[in-house]
């Protein structure tokens with residue numbers, strides 16, 4: 007089921023130095039569709055979108071990518087934290103730009119995707135990392151009327167990924183990394199919006215399983231196009247915002263989680279279509295392999311996001 011895909015290449019150290027020099031001399035300040043000036047990627051510079059990179063795991067991954075010389079599209083809702091991450095990356099070999107979008111709104115996800123399609127000629131890696139945890143233990147509803155975690159953690163990345171696929175295809179070899187979790191709960195097809203027996207844990211787990219099933223679908227659809235798709239559990243209870251809200255003692259470091267995400271972004275040794283527990287492939291929840299469940303999930307997601315109907 008897995009294929010080998012060429013690795014993502016970052017500039018060698020010498021090229022990074024050149025990039026630094028050219029950063030001072032040659033950075034072209036473009037005017038993006040969002041209206042804010044940003045440093046255009048230099049010739050050959052990798053462009054990587056890390057959703058949810060204003061804090062926690064995504065922030066650490068974004069900083070590491072900046073150090074490797076990439077142009078990082080930093081995303082989240084909090085503009086001040088997003089700009090602080092951009093400033094930190096701008097002090098490295100890389101460059102960055104912040105784009106705001108609330109994943110509880112499909113309109114904002116569409117705006118984010120359109121800004122990227124309008125402003126960039128390449129997208130080497132899409133890291134779907136943004137997420138909302140299991141706390142508070144309360145059924146929340148998105149702007150579009152969906153169960154909140156299902157939309158923020160799964161439906162919005164589904165929509166974003168579909169909208170960005172043409173650019174990933176143009177850039178191939180390229181990659182999609184879906185930051186999921188070992189916390190996976192099956193979708194109840196009688197009640198996918200979890201109207202009954204709600205718990206934050208179940209809602210989070212359902213959204214994370216859906217991400218993995220989506221990854222397997224992507225792999226099957228994209229293996230001939232040289233786009234590698236993988237999902238992972240980065241680490242257990244890293245000291246991030248969502249774990250703090252849950253009130254549990256952290257058990258792993260953000261560095262451990264970032265190592266696992268970075269492997270899926272840069273390693274030449276891995277194959278697509280897999281679920282990783284940190285650095286090692288592992289079997290995901292059985293429902294992620296069930297073709298009938300995958301078909302139902304795909305159809306539900308297309309209907310809810312408008313993908314496939316011109317949405």
Ligand SMILES: NC(=O)c1ccc[n+]([C@@H]2O[C@H](COP(=O)([O-])OP(=O)(O)OC[C@H]3O[C@@H](n4cnc5c(N)ncnc54)[C@H](OP(=O)(O)O)[C@@H]3O)[C@@H](O)[C@H]2O)c1
Nearest residue numbers: 058060061062063082083084109136137243244246247248
């Ligand atoms: N922490 C762990 O131990 C752990 C374990 C397994 C998996 N994970 C996964 O790792 C990923 C990163 O989480 P984290 O632990 O780093 O948590 P975090 O510190 O709470 O970060 C979550 C990120 O997602 C963004 N985000 C949250 N809600 C959003 C929304 N409605 N729209 C747009 N962006 C939103 C946040 O940005 P703003 O605040 O700017 O909106 C933030 O950048 C998640 O997918 C999570 O499920 C984490």
